[in-house]
Amino acid sequence: MDIGRPAIAVAGAGLRGSGYARRIREAGRGRIVAVAEPDPARRARFAAEHGLPPERTFAGWREMAAAGRPADGVIIATQDAEHAGPAVAFAGLGCHILLEKPMATSEADAVRVLEAAERAGVMLAVCHVLRYTPYTRLVRGLLADGRIGAPVSVQHLEPVGWWHHAHSYVRGNWRREDESGPMLMTKSCHDIDWLVHVMGEVPSRVGSFGRLSHFRPENRPAGAASRCVGCAVEPACPYSATRLYLSCLGDPEREAWPLGAVTDDRTEAGVLAALREGPYGRCVYDCDNDVVDHQVVNLEFPSGATGAFTMTAFTPAAQRQTRIFGTHGCVEGDGVRVSVRDFVTGELEVLEADRHGAARNSPGGAPMDGRHDDGDDALADAFVEALATGDPSRLSSGARESLATHRVVWAAERARRDGVVVELTATTDPVDAGPPAPADFPHPPRKAR
Structure with missing residues (x-):
């Protein structure tokens, strides 16, 4: 690798994975060298942004892992249920890992992730950004x-x-x-x-x-439709999808999120079409949450x-x-x-x-x-x-x-x-809270009394 510039691969090119990769590229301290992303449009956008050749783009983390150790480190920003699998796989390939939270969706899988990282001797950090x-x-x-x-x-x-x-x-x-x-x-x-x-x-x-x-369904207002577009009570509903997502148009930050999860079409017609057909247009009282x-x-x-x-x-x-x-x-x-x-x-x-x-x-x-x-x-x-x-x-x-x-x-x-x-006993929770605050952190002096 370049001296002082580690190579980093990204598994999951959604909002989180793309954001971390963009920061790394813009800061110039690391190199983004590969991506695994099942959505073809997202994968193509990510590859274009970071200048990745076709052989360094993969349809999923399994394909990337099967090709061998992809980089010095891997950012894992897949959906929550697919955190443990890639973490264990890439640790086994000797990659250091930045893992989006949560570590896993079960305690057993989280322990499996920890053990894989320690067995391989790699660094693994969870994205507790706060x-x-x-x-x-x-x-x-x-x-x-x-x-x-x-x-x-x-x-x-x-x-x-x-x-x-x-x-x-x-x-x-x-x-x-x-x-x-x-x-x-x-x-x-x-x-x-x-x-x-x-x-x-x-x-x-x-x-x-x-x-x-x-x-919940029992709180659905009388006369509410199953979707916000065309719903008679939508104008008075605090949770109107139509109001929320149309208001994002023209604002680059809000077009990236939350609108980016709904549609890539940044037009009124595109947003309305997505709300008529996709999950984000559903009535909040008629979902499977x-x-x-x-x-x-x-x-x-x-x-x-x-x-x-x-x-x-x-x-x-x-x-x-x-x-x-x-x-x-x-x-x-x-x-x-x-x-x-x-x-x-x-x-x-x-x-x-x-x-x-x-x-x-x-x-x-x-x-x-x-x-x-x-x-x-x-x-x-x-x-x-x-x-x-x-x-x-x-x-x-x-x-x-x-x-x-x-x-x-x-x-x-x-x-x-x-x-x-x-x-929570020492058996169920054997580890500490993390390192103490650094001694050299600058603080305002105490006022004289």
């Missing part, structure tokens, strides 16, 4: 510095957004547990992982409540600290919101800004983390763009850097750390379904 944002580094740094004393409890909200939930979890690929997994895994394993990462310990006890309350639309998870940590996580569809699509309460202060964050209250002085300090990870006082006004994409880019950069240097410490979301937090999710699902509190 670990890699400047905001997360800031929050972890504040706790490591003792700015709020000992953390005692945490509240964390994942506001999915009414239209996002309808798009992905009622009409879309993650609507059914038997095809992907429970909502807590497919959407909110990010959040459970983040809580473990920030609090620095894996919970010892887990409880949960939640159900599919609204997107079964995942929950709201859920709470209660956590007890070995230290005695407690946590409460809420996921709900019935919000605007917004940043996660978190409050951490400590013995000497508390912090409140929205994914971009962090407010720190000191119980001794009573002072409130508002901080932001810039793209380089440095904390600074917030100037107020519109927040910086500290959303998911910061973590996506940082994770792609970290994966390439780990490959170039052979240093796994560049990656904070290794297979063992991710298996530990996935097990918390599976425990929460058992608790929700069975109405019990689930104990």
Whole structure:
């Protein structure tokens, strides 16, 4: 390979796989050398963007694996049910792996992935992108510095957004547990992982409540059609597919997602045709969905600290919101800004983390763009850097750390379904929460008292 420029293949050229590959190409630190993608149009677009010859494009991950070791590293961004198979196969070929979350749709398969990576001696990082944002580094740094004393409890909200939930979890690929997994895994394993990462310990006890309350046939309005196009009640429905997807036209970001999942035809006629014929035009009360639309998870940590996580569809699509309460202060964050209250002085300090990870006082006004994409880019950069240097410490979301937090999710699902509190013992959850916050992270100095 080029010195310092590892070769990387991509299995799954959808939104996630294409996004990571584009970041790697634009950053110039790695080379995209192969793609496996079953959709011919996506495969052709990806090959054209990265200048791949026909012999380096494959109809699926099995074909790519059968051709031999494709690259130094492989990004696996296939559908959830096809994470374990390619992860095991490419680890066996000696490829380092960046694996889209979840690791697998069952605990047994996730263990199989971990064992394959360790047996082959390859690095495997799960795409828990929230670990890699400047905001997360800031929050972890504040706790490591003792700015709020000992953390005692945490509240964390994942506001999915009414239209996002309808798009992905009622009409879309993650609507059914038997095809992907429970909502807590497919959407909110990010959040459970983040809580473990920030609090620095894996919970010892887990409880949960939640159900599919609204997107059910019995809640279908009188006179509603089976599809939004031509439906008499569509203009007054919050979940109108017609309103959502037509409003994406002319906005490049929204044309890429969510509209890109619906159709490649960026015209009104093309969108309407897709809504008349495809899954994204269905009435949300007439789909085959079964995942929950709201859920709470209660956590007890070995230290005695407690946590409460809420996921709900019935919000605007917004940043996660978190409050951490400590013995000497508390912090409140929205994914971009962090407010720190000191119980001794009573002072409130508002901080932001810039793209380089440095904390600074917030100037107020519109927040910086500290959303998911910061973590996506940082994770792609970290994966390439780990490959170039052979240093796994560049990656904070290794297979063992991710298996530990996935097990918390599976425990929460058992608790929700069975109405019990689930104990996580050293036997069922033997790994730690990940590395501590780096000692050299720049923090604002304490104010003199």
